[in-house]
Amino acid sequence: MHTWHWRNWQGMPYLTCSLLEPWQHGFFTHPFWPRSPQELTQVLHPEASVYRLKQVHGNTVLTPQEIDSQLSTGGDDDSAFASADGLVSEKPLQAVWVASADCTPVLIGDVKTGQVSAIHAGWRGTAKKIVPQAIARLKAQGSKLEDLRIAMGPAIAGEVYQVSVDVAVEIGYSIVPHEDEQKIIDALHEIPNSPLLRDPEPGKVRVDVRRVNALQIESLGISGEQIAIAPYCTYQTPEHFFSYRREQQKKVQWSGIVSFN
Structure with missing residues (x-):
């Protein structure tokens, strides 16, 4: 099994995953709020150039070059960031960052090319297959599936x-595409270690979004050995993580990874 380690920076904890050991990376906790990715990159690799996005719950994945060409305008408010939910590095020493508060932060590294990706996979992005989208971009840049290492950080747990059942159907369609909504729900329940859990309230279910992402990734031909899921739930671990669902506050934790050559 892949192990997760707590690290410390100036007395504040952040998480790393053994699967991503070749890369400087971290899933940061709420004590780091409101530091920016610019500041957090100092923790990982002070020389790296920093890339982040204005996240919009879609499935667009950009490279630093695409971001730079979109942002020839200056400024430092949200309009200074390209709208997307995934980043894929192109060169060494590029730090790519995503923010999350219950959504899944996904960090990917390629052990051969050293390139990396950071993805914000909320339920909408997951329904639109943002992680397979990022993997497709890595492949277009020369990655082979067997060289990828994928870690999903702390997020809200399925339990x-x-x-609503409608949302579950939309998410479920990404792994069991069927026209009939009830058939999607039934098929999800039949999956071993199902991402769908029952809920006592009528018209509601519970969904393990990280498990759905893992199933999407495995359906591409990537083995379960190449995937790690953090054993932490943002909602149930208030001492370390913000949870939008718990606090209804627009606060986030950042997750980032730095490419190498």
Whole structure:
């Protein structure tokens, strides 16, 4: 099994995953708020150039070059960031960052090319297959599936993530595409270690979004050995993580990874 380690920076904890050991990376906790990715990159690799996005719950994945060409305008408010939910590095020493508060932060590294990706996979992005999208971009840049290492950070766990059946159908369609909504729900329940859990409230179910992402990734031909899922739930671990569902506050934790050559 892949192991997760707590690290410390100036007395504040952040998480790393053994699967991503070749890369400087971290899933940061709420004590780091409101530091920016610019500041957090100092923790990982002070020389790296920093890339982040204005996240919009879609499935667009950009490279630093695409971001730079979109942002020839200056400024430092949200309009200074390209709208997307995934980043894929192109060169060494590029730090790519995503923010999350219950959504899944996904960090990917390629052991051969050293390139990396950071993805914000909320339920909407997951329904739109943002992680397979990022993997497709890595492949277009020369990655082979067997060289990828994928870690999903702290996010809301399935046992506490209540959604409407409609939302579950939309997410489920990404792994069991079927026209009939009930058939999607039934098929999800039949999957071993199902991402769908029952909920006592009528018209509601609970969904493990990280498990759905893992199933999407495995359906590409990537083995379960190449995937690690953090054993932490943002909603149930208030001492370390913000949870939008718990606090209804627009606060986030950042997750980032730095490419190498």
